[in-house]
Amino acid sequence: MKQFLAVLHARNMEFLRDRSALTWNLAMPFLLVIGLAFTFSGNNKEIYKVGIVGGIETLGRVAPALQATQHIQFVPYADLDTGIDKVKHHQMDMLIDISSAPKYWINSSSPNGYLLERIIWGTEGRQFQRQTIEGAEIRYVDWFLPGILGMNMMFSCLFGVGFVIVRYRKNGFLKRLKATPLNPFYFLFAQLVSRLLLIMVITTVVYAGCNVFIEFNMQGSYWDLLLVTTLGAMCLISIGLLVASRTASEEFAGGILNTLTWPMMLLSGAWFSLEGTHAWVQQLAQLFPLTHMIAATRAIMNEGATLAQVMPHVWVITLMSVIFLALGAYIFKWE
Amino acid sequence: MTAIISTSNLVKHYTGVVAVDGISLSIPKGICFGLLGPNGAGKTTTIEMLEGINLPTSGSILYKGEPLDTRYREEVGIQFQHTALQEFLTVRETLELFERLYHRTIPLAELVELCSLHDILNRDTRKLSGGQRQRLLLALALVNDPDLIFLDEPTTGLDPQARRNFWDLVTLVKSRNKTIVLTTHYMEEAYALCDEIAIMDKGRIVSQGTPAQLLSEHFGDVVLQIPKADAGARVFELGLSIVEAADFVEIRTSRLHYTLQQLLENGVNLDRLHIRSWTLEDLFINVTGLSK
Numbered sequence: 001m002k003q004f005l006a007v008l009h010a011r012n013m014e015f016l017r018d019r020s021a022l023t024w025n026l027a028m029p030f031l032l033v034i035g036l037a038f039t040f041s042g043n044n045k046e047i048y049k050v051g052i053v054g055g056i057e058t059l060g061r062v063a064p065a066l067q068a069t070q071h072i073q074f075v076p077y078a079d080l081d082t083g084i085d086k087v088k089h090h091q092m093d094m095l096i097d098i099s100s101a102p103k104y105w106i107n108s109s110s111p112n113g114y115l116l117e118r119i120i121w122g123t124e125g126r127q128f129q130r131q132t133i134e135g136a137e138i139r140y141v142d143w144f145l146p147g148i149l150g151m152n153m154m155f156s157c158l159f160g161v162g163f164v165i166v167r168y169r170k171n172g173f174l175k176r177l178k179a180t181p182l183n184p185f186y187f188l189f190a191q192l193v194s195r196l197l198l199i200m201v202i203t204t205v206v207y208a209g210c211n212v213f214i215e216f217n218m219q220g221s222y223w224d225l226l227l228v229t230t231l232g233a234m235c236l237i238s239i240g241l242l243v244a245s246r247t248a249s250e251e252f253a254g255g256i257l258n259t260l261t262w263p264m265m266l267l268s269g270a271w272f273s274l275e276g277t278h279a280w281v282q283q284l285a286q287l288f289p290l291t292h293m294i295a296a297t298r299a300i301m302n303e304g305a306t307l308a309q310v311m312p313h314v315w316v317i318t319l320m321s322v323i324f325l326a327l328g329a330y331i332f333k334w335e
Numbered sequence: 336m337t338a339i340i341s342t343s344n345l346v347k348h349y350t351g352v353v354a355v356d357g358i359s360l361s362i363p364k365g366i367c368f369g370l371l372g373p374n375g376a377g378k379t380t381t382i383e384m385l386e387g388i389n390l391p392t393s394g395s396i397l398y399k400g401e402p403l404d405t406r407y408r409e410e411v412g413i414q415f416q417h418t419a420l421q422e423f424l425t426v427r428e429t430l431e432l433f434e435r436l437y438h439r440t441i442p443l444a445e446l447v448e449l450c451s452l453h454d455i456l457n458r459d460t461r462k463l464s465g466g467q468r469q470r471l472l473l474a475l476a477l478v479n480d481p482d483l484i485f486l487d488e489p490t491t492g493l494d495p496q497a498r499r500n501f502w503d504l505v506t507l508v509k510s511r512n513k514t515i516v517l518t519t520h521y522m523e524e525a526y527a528l529c530d531e532i533a534i535m536d537k538g539r540i541v542s543q544g545t546p547a548q549l550l551s552e553h554f555g556d557v558v559l560q561i562p563k564a565d566a567g568a569r570v571f572e573l574g575l576s577i578v579e580a581a582d583f584v585e586i587r588t589s590r591l592h593y594t595l596q597q598l599l600e601n602g603v604n605l606d607r608l609h610i611r612s613w614t615l616e617d618l619f620i621n622v623t624g625l626s627k
Contacts, residue, residue: 006435010421010428017423171419176475179388179413180436181405335388 003182007190011164015198025202029152033145033210048072048116049275051083051092054099062098065123072116075275087113088135089302091143091273094120096128103129142217146297147270149207153199153229154236154264154290158257161195161240166253169244169335178334185329192237192325199233200226219304225297228310231317232293238324239289245332264290269298292316338397339364339483339514340385345394347380347538354380356538357394362531364482367505367515369529371522371615373623377538378518379416379487385516386413386485398483409438412481414472416488416518420460426471427456430478437479450474450504466497473504484508486517490524502527522615532615536623546615553621554613556589565604573597 016022052059052074059067059074067074075092077083086092087105093112095105104120106113120128168174177187210216218225243256267274267281268290274282285291296313299305307314338361347355355377362368372378383389385396387403398407420429430447434440447453450470455463463471469489476484486505490498498521505528509515519525525532526546533543542549561570562583570584571577575594578585588594591610598605 002435006432010424010432013428014421014423168419172415172417173419173421175388176413176415176418176420177436179386179408179411179415180433181408181438182436 004186004190007182007187008194011190011194012198015194025156025198026205029149029203029206030209032152033141033148033206034213048093048112048119049075049091050116051075051077051086051095053077053080053083053095053097058098059096062102063096063120063124063128066120069119069123072119084133085303088133090135101129102127103131105131105133107135108132109134139217141214142302143298144271145207145210145216146294146301147268149203149229150232150268150290150294150297151265151270152206153203153233153293154261156199156202157195157233157236158240158243158261160199161191161237162244162253162257163250165191165241165244166247166250169248170250174334184332184334188241188325188329188332192234192241195237195240196230196233199237200230203229203233216301218301220300220306224305224307224310225300227307228293228296228300228314228317231314231321232289232296235289235293235317235321235324238321238328241332242324242328245328248335264288267291269294286316289317289320337364338362339399340516341397342385343395343397345381345384345396346392347377347384347389348392353538355384355391358535358538358540360533360540362514362516364514365509365512366530367509367517367528369525369532370516370518370535371520371525371532371619372535376535376623378535381535382485382487382516382518386411388413409479410482412476412479412484414469414476414484414486414489416491418472420471422461424460425457426452426460426463429460429471430474433475433478439479441477441480446474446477449477449507464497465493466500469493469497469501470504473501473508477508481513483514483516486515488518488520490519490521498524522619526615534619534622542618542622549618550613550615553618556587557591558611558613559586559588559591559594559598560584560609560611561586561598561603561605562607565607567603569601570598570603573601 048071050072053076056067056074056076066072077086077095080095080097083092083095083097084105087095087107087110090107090110093106093110094116097103097105104117106117117130165174207216239260240257243253243260247253247256263284265271267285268288269285270290274285292313296305296310296317299310341359341361343359345355345358345360346353358377358381370378370382380389384391387396387407396403398410421432424432427443430443430452434443441449447456450473452470452474455467455471458467460468460471473486473489476486489505490501493501502524505515505517509528515528517525517528529546531543531545532549533540534549535541542553544552560583563579566584570586575597576587578587586594595605
């Protein structure tokens with residue numbers, strides 16, 4: 001324990017005294033959230049999104065003119081409740097159920113829903129039964145906030161831990177530690193805890209700071225949010241440790257980290273929803289811990305999901321953390 | 336004397352290269368043992384195997400008569416040839432970091448006193464001069480009050496003053512009954528610090544003993560240096576062993592009195608005669624064949 005605390009303290013001091021890195025770590029996500037909030041404040045989506053329960057192929061038979069209408073994206077849903085939730089939070093403009101007698105749902109406060117209703121009357125007449133839902137709109141900023149913060153955590157965890165250990169190995173610091181009785185597991189665990197503490201503090205400061213200006217929508221429990229983000233960060237750090245477990249080449253480590261971060265950045269739902277994308281894309285996204293962290297935090301913040309409701313994501317993240325950390329510690333080499 | 340560390344037929348192979356080729360050593364407790372040799376001779380590989388950092392391909396290493404085990408890391412101190420420290424820490428914080436990695440430690444105040452670190456205790460380690468940095472690295476090697484200390488080229492790159500200060504420090508450490516294993520390129524350093532030396536070349540030990548022993552074994556004579564202008568042409572006709580340099584001639588002789596008399600009788604001016612003993616540098620060049 002004495003060894004662990006010594007390495008943890010030293011690493012924390014190193015990070016906190018590196019003013020340029022600390023400033024950048026704080027300023028970058030703050031500016032990103034504020035900047036995107038202003039950029040997307042108009043909520044300018046160019047296409048309408050319509051959820052379909054009962055299969056898109058069936059829609060072609062039931063409402064061919066509607067399906068042929070341009071600028072409407074049809075997103076299949078397996079169950080009605082999920083689709084209704086999406087309409088309730090303005091994440092979907094309309095939901096059509098063609099699994100039985102044709103019905104559609106719109107949010108009574110959604111302008112897009114109103115326009116789509118006019119379109120469906122024009123193309124298909126009045127054959128669809130009208131249903132309305134009440135529910136406040138989730139602003140785009142509330143939707144993308146978990147994605148932006150998650151993405152920032154991903155970069156900080158992967159590069160912050162991966163590059164630091166590779167630098168230590170390259171400049172001989174790890175070799176010096178190898179000459180001491182320091183247990184490698186304590187060393188790795190100290191790196192993990194140090195980065196975890198720092199990233200959680202930074203993320204909390206950024207969230208609280210941005211909240212002053214934007215007043216984020218928070219439907220769920222802050223404790224659940226803290227638990228999910230902590231586990232998510234742990235998982236991402238353990239990937240960083242795994243990548244850095246052997247290599248002494250910053251270029252190689254950088255290549256691997258980029259290979260991991262780019263797909264996660266694009267396909268974890270940080271920037272845009274994966275609903276409506278190819279099935280293989282959605283399956284691939286399930287392999288990324290960031291996907292689960294963002295999905296869980298979004299559900300807690302925007303839909304008021306409880307911990308039990310996001311537990312499948314929590315289990316996946318926890319399992320991944322254990323596997324990556326154990327593997328990283330097993331193959332770790334000081335030199 | 337009891338060996339604190341010994342090796343038997345130590346071999347290290349890298350792909351296509353035999354870095355160390357069957358070294359057997361026995362280093363008594365309490366001495367400073369010097370490992371010398373040209374670049375690529377296998378000194379660093381040998382010392383790293385002794386440190387337990389690098390595993391031998393074959394052969395054995397015994398510390399206090401036992402194979403190296405987990406206790407070994409607690410009882411040895413190491414100063415590497417190149418090492419980096421955790422950045423943004425002061426000298427005091429760096430000492431405290433390493434102190435907490437060991438069970439047995441020397442009081443920090445004593446360590447600071449021993450290595451003369453008072454003035455730089457609160458200085459960022461990135462802002463230390465070469466000499467100050469080497470003093471700190473030595474302090475880190477001593478933080479666990481080790482019985483055996485490895486110093487791998489500790490004064491390389493230091494100015495002559497800083498080097499001599501470091502020698503004083505090593506002498507002080509040695510006086511505490513510590514065993515030191517030192518590698519160096521500086522023969523003067525080996526002569527000043529080492530009780531025993533081994534000269535390595537191409538992965539093997541080519542000569543071993545105390546500096547005085549080795550010099551008397553390899554050189555039973557002295558060298559007379561006389562400026563060419565004073566020596567004249569006749570000196571070459573006296574049947575002496577002469578090496579001609581640009582401005583002077585060197586005469587090797589084991590019969591100093593007789594040779595001087597011979598030179599005087601033949602009119603050689605000895606006013607600017609310089610008699611020099613052989614040094615470890617001569618020995619080094621002699622046994623490693625670098626003069627060829």
